[in-house]
Amino acid sequence: MSVTLQNRPGAQLTPARMPAADVVRVGGVGLRTRPLRAFLSALGIAIGIAAMISVVGISSSSRAELDRTLAALGTNLLTVSPGRTLFGADAQLPADSMAMIGRIGPVTQVAATGQIADAKVYRTDRIPQAETGGIAVRATQLGLLDTVGGEVASGTWLNEATARYPAVVLGATTAERLGLGAAGPDVQVWLGDRWFTVVGILAPAPLAPELDSSALVGWAVAANHLRFDGHPTTVYTRTEADQVEAVRAVLGATANPEAPNEVDVSRPSDALAAAQATDETFTALLLGLGAVALLVGGVGVANTMVISVLERRSEIGLRRSLGATRGQIRTQFLAESLLLSALGGAGGVLLGILVTSGYALSQGWPTVVPAWATIGGVLATLLIGGLAGLYPAIRASRLSPTEALATT
Incomplete structure (x- = not known):
């Protein structure tokens, strides 16, 4: 229900607030109706996050093995x-x-x-x-x-x-x-x-x-x-x-x-510490590459959302004609972008953990994936999703009902 009617003299139509569950449901409509496009866009995000998680996880697992060796041999x-x-x-x-x-x-x-x-x-x-x-x-x-x-x-x-x-x-x-x-x-x-x-x-x-x-x-x-x-x-x-x-x-x-x-x-532990510093420099380089991959994924999400706005003008016009406000349209497309990024981020974190576990197991190392890396990965995807979906959401909200329906 998009509007409510106040039963008093001079009653005016006021927009109804959308509950959080409705925001998620409406935001997921675009993903369900275009699953392949949503999958490919989420995959771009997932690859960037998986790269970052894998680099941090493999580096941390290597350091854990080195620390374990030093603890066993003594410092x-x-x-x-x-x-x-x-x-x-x-x-x-x-x-x-x-x-x-x-x-x-x-x-x-x-x-x-x-x-x-x-x-x-x-x-x-x-x-x-x-x-x-x-x-x-x-x-x-x-x-x-x-x-x-x-x-x-x-x-x-x-x-x-x-x-x-x-x-x-x-x-x-x-x-x-x-x-x-x-x-x-x-x-x-x-x-x-x-x-x-x-x-x-x-x-x-x-x-x-x-x-x-x-x-x-x-x-x-x-x-x-x-x-x-x-x-x-x-x-x-x-x-x-x-x-x-x-x-x-x-x-x-x-x-x-x-x-x-x-x-x-x-x-000898001093030399090993120097080796760790070298590893950290190499890790920073790989993290930079992962960040580039993540940025590319964000561009893919933005592109998907812009195309979605262009293809769904009639839907936007119909919703505006039925009383949906600009804020509700903006929320719908922003929620869709965040959901798309969250799916990619969750998949990327899972893939990164699997890659780290597989490599550490093959080397006989303990598997270590820092909590800050997984939390940071999810937060990074939400940030990328929010920025990528902001412009398409604003663009969708500025479409007038007559302009949107005239293009159908």
């Missing part, structure tokens, strides 16, 4: 490495730096590696020495694996016996580059100027990624057969969880008392 690992001298040359850690660091009270574990610059590793002895494949050879302390929280994927880790003989443990990337899938007594590589038996292959080491592209040999065999000078290039230190910053403050002076300024001290 109390500090690394000590040589820095630069005052003249810009490469510095060197003292040979007894690991022993000195081990005397710090809160230090619970310490192990070191020393890179052997002149030693190269190859699959066979027929490969030219210039083709290193980016693989580093490192002398290794036996406690390294426990200190960095590493795991052996195949074979075993070095022990008191194998560390004295030509035995090597390969990092995950090294084994892949050499074409080796498993360790064994009959698997050998050419290292330095002799054959070394591959006794183990490591799983990827998140807190010590430099080990992935390394070939690890015992400290003793490196000194005896590979001309290793005994100076460590990286010292890995585990400390008590509540003493990390205190130990970090004294590590430089402890490792090299004569030149503490030539020592670099860092935490």
Whole structure:
């Protein structure tokens, strides 16, 4: 009922208010009568929202997996490495730096590696020495694996016996580059100027990624057969969880008392935080692309609503002739635009969650979709729908009954 009659002298026709249920019902008429057009317009909105939800969800799931890994391995690992001298040359850690660091009270574990610059590793002895494949050879302390929280994927880790003989443990990337899938007594590589038996292959080491592209040999065999000078290039230190910053403050002076300024001290978690910052920049870029897709969807909604106004002039004229006010016509088309956008937004949020869940499941990550992303996605669609439908709604409300009916 569009009008009411007041029963008193001088009664005037006054417009009736449309209940919310009637607004939704009238707004849905245009969608039901043109389902294909409504679906395609809603799809444009859904693609933009799904892109945004997927980007935020996959990024959040990746960070959750990284945080879970750090929580499992611990964030109390500090690394000590040589820095630069005052003249810009490469510095060197003292040979007894690991022993000195081990005397710090809160230090619970310490192990070191020393890179052997002149030693190269190859699959066979027929490969030219210039083709290193980016693989580093490192002398290794036996406690390294426990200190960095590493795991052996195949074979075993070095022990008191194998560390004295030509035995090597390969990092995950090294084994892949050499074409080796498993360790064994009959698997050998050419290292330095002799054959070394591959006794183990490591799983990827998140807190010590430099080990992935390394070939690890015992400290003793490196000194005896590979001309290793005994100076460590990286010292890995585990400390008590509540003493990390205190130990970090004294590590430089402890490792090299004569030149503490030539020592670099860092935490692997700092490098991971930098990687997260890079991921966030990439996420912002992808969110920008999702916003563009959302804008395109909004243009599609606006186009649909403008065409709807042109095609439904007779309906608008008839409703105006029966007493519908401009405000009611405006509300009808604005409600139709909002419904169209809401359907696209809901579909986009659902699609984005499904994409995030599928990708996270395939990677073995926890599925994380922030609540602000889903709420923000729905609010964004309503905002886009309102802006897209505002002009067509105003245009429809300005049509006079005679003008609208004359075009039928």
